[in-house]
Amino acid sequence: METEKLYYEDPYLQEFTARVLSCEPVKAGYAVTLDRTAFYPEGGGQPADHGTLGGAAVLDVHEKDGVVFHICENSVEIGEVSGAIDWARRFDHMQQHSGEHILSGILCRDHHCDNVGFHLGADTVTIDYNTDISWEQALAAEQKANAVIWTDAPVEITYPSREELAALAYRSKKELTGQVRIVTFPEADCCACCGTHIRRAGQVGLIKVLSVQKFREGVRMEILCGGRALRYLGQTYDQARAIGRQLSVKPQDTLFAVERMAAELAAVKQREAQLEEQVFFHIAEESAEKGDVLLFQSPMRPDGVRKLADTVARRCGGLAAVFAGEEPAYAYALVQSGGADISPLVKSLNAALHGRGGGRNGFAQGSVQARREEIASFFRTRQSK
Secondary structure, rough: OOOEHHHHHHOOOOOOEEEEEEEEEEEOOOEEEEEOOOOOOEOOOOOOOOOOEEEEHHHHHHEOOOOEEEOOOOOOOEEEEEEEEOHHHHHHHHHHHHHHHHHHHHHHHHHHEEEEEEOOOOOOOOOOOOOOOOOOHHHHHHHHHHHHHHHHOOOOOOOOOOHHHHHHEEEOOOOOOOOEEEEEEOOEEEEEEOOOOOOHHHHHHHEEEEEEEEEEOOEEEEEEEEEHHHHHHHHHHHHHHHHHHHHOHHHHHHHHHHHHHHHHHHHHHHHHHHHHHHHHHHEEEEEEEOEEEEEEEOOOOOOHHHHHHHHHHHHEEEEEEEOOOOOOOOHHHHHHHHOOOOOHHHHHHHHHHHOOOEOOOOEEEEEEEEOHHHHHHHHHHHOOO
């Protein structure tokens, strides 16, 4: 016996009564069948409804051969039962699904493509199209889609006869048999669909395209609709406003301020590099012709440690060992003038000073966990051998 599907008769029905026909234990809980239900089962990219049946939480819903199975956390007694769907979840799904219809209808019409994939996720909606769509084209479609929403036209759901269907231009991802359910959003889309939808276009509220990325032979688009889009844009504005306060500009001017700051930072880094080179040059001059040199420096970036060791090695005529940091953590760089093999030295250093790192051709870089005196003692012992 097929389940009577109340969600098609009235997608806004939030509470209902039904008769429990069966309740069988399954891996995820209990599979409950009813004579009728308002719970929408997962299908067509739209997730299943959640809610309660009696005192049992409905965790999932799926359909097989016309029968709807409700996966409940606890068992449900055979007989009359009251059901209540999670309306916030359902309405969110209806907004996302309906918004996808409007946007896909416009894109497929304007770019002669097909929607070949749709996933209504917990955070965003993704749609796959089998043609290349640019960011600018996506934004143009977004503007048209929102204009359709503002008309607030009623959504039309029909079950055309075979003859009527043959004469109808509609979208479908696959060949259809049996009774076909057609969902039409005036001025936007006509599509075969088994999902739940809002009654009027205006209830979608808003459509926002987040990204367009190359995917297979076409693109994958990420969108938000309705309440999700409003929350996202609100969070984005709050963040822009906070950044604007930090930069003493209006929220809409943060990009210019960040670009200006980035240019200033790049100039500072360039000047820092020039000053660093001068300091390294003077340190190297002080180590000229001294042979092996051990230097301790305040914390530096790894590339700075390497540059200093390289600069000193060119002047000292021996091994330049630079340790930068604060006890007990130091980053090190070892450079042997002439490029002689120092792998045995690095191995013994790491073993003695709890270090890690390596290199080749007279260069090694890494870190140690040791006190300054322990490091100095290691190199004194090496020199005395």
